[in-house]
Structure formats: structure tokens, C-alpha cells
Amino acid sequence: MLAELEPRGGALTREDLERYEPIGRDPTRVSYRGREILTNPPPNAGGTLLAMAMALLEEAPGEPDEVALAYIMEVVQARRTPEFVSKLGSTTHISVLDGEGRACSVTCTNGEGSGVWIPGTGIHVNNIMGEEDLNPLGFFAFPPGRRMPSMMAPTVVTNPTHPSGVELVLGSAGSNRIRSAILQTIVGVIDRGLSIRDAVNAPRLHFEAGIVFTEPGIDNHLLRTAGRTVQPFRRTNVFFGGVQAVERDPATGTLTGAGDPRRGGAVVAA
Secondary structure, eight states: OHHHHGGGTOOOOHHHHHHOOOOOOOOEEEEETTEEEEEOOTTOSHHHHHHHHHHHHHTSOSOOOHHHHHHHHHHHHHTOOHHHHHHOOOEEEEEEEOTTOOEEEEEEEOTTOOSOEETTTTEEOOOGGGOGGGOTTOTTOSOTTOOOOOOOOOEEEEOTTSSSSEEEEEEEEOTTHHHHHHHHHHHHHHTTOOOHHHHHHSOOEEEETTEEEEOTTSOHHHHHHTTOEEEEOSSOOGGGOEEEEEEEOTTTOOEEEEEOGGGTOOOOOO
């Protein structure tokens, strides 16, 4: 990797690689409708903001509509201040759940990618140091050694009524839309009683920069009546994330997978 990058002016050094160590962390936990949601902890940003959104929704009884979801997204987005970021240290997600209830949720990313492949390794070098979403305070603002924030939020929903304890395993690609995609999928299953496939396929909205972006099927009139600026899409779109999920039926133990058609998602049973 160094031999390939150094002649190109790459900033990565041997010392960087030698000093890096993975850190195991306890997940962020939040209660929701009698379940417990486990997701990515700080220095990750996506899991923390998702947990905030679930906690706020927990305080409001009943099924949240489009206006309520947009409001929650706005409140959570406002928490991503410079102070918040300073404390936080092309994406693919895989969700796995087996017959004994063992769950695994993994998100990996190259950002948009750098266009550089390391010969003989299959490694596509990322562009994370130059990705605007991960550098909200400006490029080169993080000191050397700082764990960068991320929107990736692999998530597990546990339910005490399930024999294995696990009800849902899910996660998403989609940069800033990761947390809103996961939020709406969980709401679809738990609050609206949808199957995991229908929850993943259901129309989505996303709030950012004062605008509510919507897919067909979202009640835009309701949002505009509530004073929201709406930017509708003509069809479902890759912009709104790519949730990959597995659901376990509490009565039968049957596992059902859902691959998001927005990003070419797929389901494999083994």
C-alpha cells in the first residue's frame, strides 16, 4: 500500500499503520416500545444520533407521521454541533441472524472511493480524509490520532418476548441518510406493524439543511401544511439509503431478510 501511494503523494505513512489499533467499545443502548436498541457508540456519530431520535420518539405515544418524523430528524440534526463533533472521535452493509439468535451487523465504506486500487490486494483506497460529511468542521481540523466520526450505524433491536432476544438486525449505506433510513425502518416494523420487507421498501423522507426530501408515497401536502419546505423525488432513489435487514418472527422463529432495492440489496439464506 505504501509503495503504491507514496509516489502519488499520499499522506499515509508506515508509522500511521504501525500505530493504529482497533478499539472494542460497548454499544450505545436505548429503550424503544419495550425493546432495546443497540447501535454504534461514540466516536461514531450516526449511532449516537439514531439513539437520540429513538429516545425522542419513545416520549411521544402512537405511530409517528411524516410531520413528527421530520421534526425528530430536525432536532437530532441540530445536535450535530461543533461541540458534538469534537467529542465524537460507496458504503456496504451486511446483516446476519442465525437460527439460534446470534446476530451480526457490519457496515464498511470507501466513502466515494479514491479511484486507487492496490495491485495484488483487491483493496480500494478510501477518500475518508476528504469526505465532507465526515469533516463537518472543515478539512484537516482533526488532530493526528483522532478517531474520525462516521454515519455508519450497524444496529440490533432486542425484544424480551423473543426466545433468542433478537428481533431485528439492520444497518444501511447512505452517508447522512443512514440514520433516517434505519429510523424509519424500525418505526415501520415496530410502530406500523409492517414486515421487514415492506418496512425496507416503504417510502422514506429525510431532513437536511432545512429541507424535507421525500420519495413518492410520502404525504407532501401534510408536510407543507406543517410549514415544511419539501423537495420531492420522482421515484425511490439511492439517495435515501440502502437498508439490509433480517427479522425474526417471535412466534415461529422464522427468519426473513430484506435487501433494499434502492442499492441493489440482496438476501441469502444458508
